[in-house]
Amino acid sequence: RYGINTYNGCQFGCVYCDSRSEKYYLPTDFENEIIIKMNAAEMLDKRLTNARTLLPDIVALSGTTDPYQPAEAKFKNTRQCLEVLLKHKYPVHIITKSKLVLRDLDLLETIGKNSWATISVTISTINPKAARFLEQRVPVPQVRFNIIRTIKEKSKHIQAGVLFIPVVPYLCDADSNLEEMVKNTKESTADYILFGGGMTMRDLQAKWFLKHLKAKYPELIERYEELYQFKYNPQTYAGTYEPKKSYSINIHKKLFVLCQKYKLPYRIKRFIPNDFRKDNYLIAEKLLNEAYGLQMLGNAWSNTHWAGQNIQNLKESIVDVAKRNELQKIRNVNEGIESFIRESINL
Ligand code: SF4
Numbered sequence: 001r002y003g004i005n006t007y008n009g010c011q012f013g014c015v016y017c018d019s020r021s022e023k024y025y026l027p028t029d030f031e032n033e034i035i036i037k038m039n040a041a042e043m044l045d046k047r048l049t050n051a052r053t054l055l056p057d058i059v060a061l062s063g064t065t066d067p068y069q070p071a072e073a074k075f076k077n078t079r080q081c082l083e084v085l086l087k088h089k090y091p092v093h094i095i096t097k098s099k100l101v102l103r104d105l106d107l108l109e110t111i112g113k114n115s116w117a118t119i120s121v122t123i124s125t126i127n128p129k130a131a132r133f134l135e136q137r138v139p140v141p142q143v144r145f146n147i148i149r150t151i152k153e154k155s156k157h158i159q160a161g162v163l164f165i166p167v168v169p170y171l172c173d174a175d176s177n178l179e180e181m182v183k184n185t186k187e188s189t190a191d192y193i194l195f196g197g198g199m200t201m202r203d204l205q206a207k208w209f210l211k212h213l214k215a216k217y218p219e220l221i222e223r224y225e226e227l228y229q230f231k232y233n234p235q236t237y238a239g240t241y242e243p244k245k246s247y248s249i250n251i252h253k254k255l256f257v258l259c260q261k262y263k264l265p266y267r268i269k270r271f272i273p274n275d276f277r278k279d280n281y282l283i284a285e286k287l288l289n290e291a292y293g294l295q296m297l298g299n300a301w302s303n304t305h306w307a308g309q310n311i312q313n314l315k316e317s318i319v320d321v322a323k324r325n326e327l328q329k330i331r332n333v334n335e336g337i338e339s340f341i342r343e344s345i346n347l
Contacts, residue, residue, distance in 0.1 A: 001057040002090075004044065006077040008035035011069045012097060014135045015212045016166055019064035020205040026064065031137070034071050041080035048088040056090045056115065058271050068098035082107045091116035091271045095163060097123075097138045099147050105154055112157030116271040120163040120194060121147050125172045126180040133216050134168060145188040152189040159269060161185065161192035166199035167251055169227055169243055170220050175254065182258040192265040195255050196296055198243035201228055206237035245298055252296040267292065276317045283344050284312035287337070307332035311341075322347045 010019060013031025020030050027033035048054065061067040067078040082104060085092055092111050094101060101108075101119060111117040123144045125131050131141050138144075151160040162185045167173050185193045201209065211234060214221055221232050227247060230239030242248065259266045270285045272278060287308030294301035310331045311318055321327055322345060327338045 002059045003061070003063045004040070004059055004081055005062045005065045006037060006040055006067050006081055007062075007065045007069065007071060008037070009033055010065045011071060012066050012135065012137050014138065016134060016168055016199055016205070016209050018200055018202075018205055020208050022203045024064050034069070036071060036075050037077060038075075040077050041084050044081055045084045045087070048084065048090070055275070055277070056088065056273065058091045058093050058116070059085055060093045060095065062095065066096050066098060067094060068096045068100040070098075070100075072098075072100055079104050079107065082111065086111050086114070089115055092118070093268075094119045096121060097135065097144060099139060099143065099150075102147065102150055102154075105151065105158070108158050109155045112155065112159075116159075117157065118159040118161075118268055119148075119151055120161055120268075121145075122163040122165065123181065123185075124164065124166060124168060125177055126184055127172075127177060130168075130171045133212075134171065141184075145184050148185075148188040148190045152191075159191045161190040161194065161268070162188075164193050164195040164255075165197070167195065168199050169247070170223055171217070173251055178251070178254050179258055182255065182262050182264055186262040186264045190264070192268055193255075193259065194266065194268065196252070196292070198248040198251070200241055201237065201239060202241055203237060206239065207234065210234075210237070249296070249298045256296070277312075277314075278317075279345055280311050280314050280318045283318060283341055284308040286340075286344070287311065303332050303334070304337070307334075307337050319345055319347065 009027050009030050010017065011031055011034060017030070019026055027035065061078060061081065072078050082092065086107055092108065094108070096119070108117045108119065121144050123141050124134060126141050128140050148160045148162065151158055162181070164181055182193060210221070210224065210232060213224065214232070225232060227243045228239035230237065256266070267289050270281065272281045287304050291301040291305035291308060294304065307330070314321065314330070318341065321330065322342060327333050327341055
């Protein structure tokens with residue numbers, strides 16, 4: 001629900017990183033010019049102390065930067081923000097590629113015990129050569145699988161798994177890589193593997209990625225032109241945001257089969273608050289998971305998804321809404337979803 005970027009820019013500088021897109025207004029020298037938000041924890045504490053109507057809900061660190069990039073070893077912005085989130089009892093979802101996250105297992109374990117803590121380690125390939133091109137400054141894939149292994153060995157209350165996003169076309173989508181990714185994730189004792197959507201491409205990020213792709217894998221440019229419908233021009237990108245739908249659906253189908261084969265969940269256990277929102281979140285979780293499955297396979301999903309979101313955002317318990325016979329007043333809740341809700345809450 002919430003997000004904190006403890007830094008602007010990211011020293012890891014992955015070649016596909018979406019944070020290079022214009023919409024984020026980040027430094028143009030994205031991986032070398034890192035903005036350290038010196039008073040982030042203090043501001044967060046003030047914000048949460050004064051926020052009378054905010055209810056604790058998941059805070060993601062981070063959307064456009066890695067919260068455990070090398071700068072964190074010195075500046076500890078992420079650790080200080082975690083201390084504040086622990087104080088205010090907020091659940092936390094860490095997304096990282098760095099083993100520095102292990103430094104903060106003490107805090108994350110306590111957050112997990114008090115509410116909910118999840119660490120997703122991003123890994124796109126088990127192939128070290130492809131990884132060197134895509135994520136040059138990041139620990140090699142096996143080190144990242146070991147981060148998960150260590151988290152699971154050392155903690156009882158932290159959920160940990162792999163974020164297999166993006167699946168980079170023609171570099172990470174071979175059947176062998178898909179299978180090795182799921183297999184290695186399972187062997188790392190992870191709780192889940194997340195995937196979904198193809199690699200996105202837009203403006204500055206697309207230009208950056210294609211420039212490097214052309215230098216290292218020129219033979220792939222034509223295939224990208226076909227997949228994202230553009231004609232290569234180093235000055236501008238005029239292709240689609242996502243690859244062709246049929247391409248992504250095909251990958252998702254294969255990954256669903258592999259997850260079944262290796263008995264590996266592809267969804268996270270969501271945070272369920274222990275207040276009036278409890279039933280709302282339990283129902284929303286089921287609807288959102290169902291919508292995800294529909295979307296990944298190219299089926300109509302948005303009504304189910306938005307019904308889940310709207311139920312999650314209710315300001316009262318869904319049980320009270322059901323008792324008043326007003327379930328269909330919630331946006332996107334239709335007859336079918338109403339029966340599902342009534343069955344779930346025995347009303
Ligand atoms: S680690 Fe994440 S935020 Fe940093 S460059 Fe790579 S993809 Fe971008």
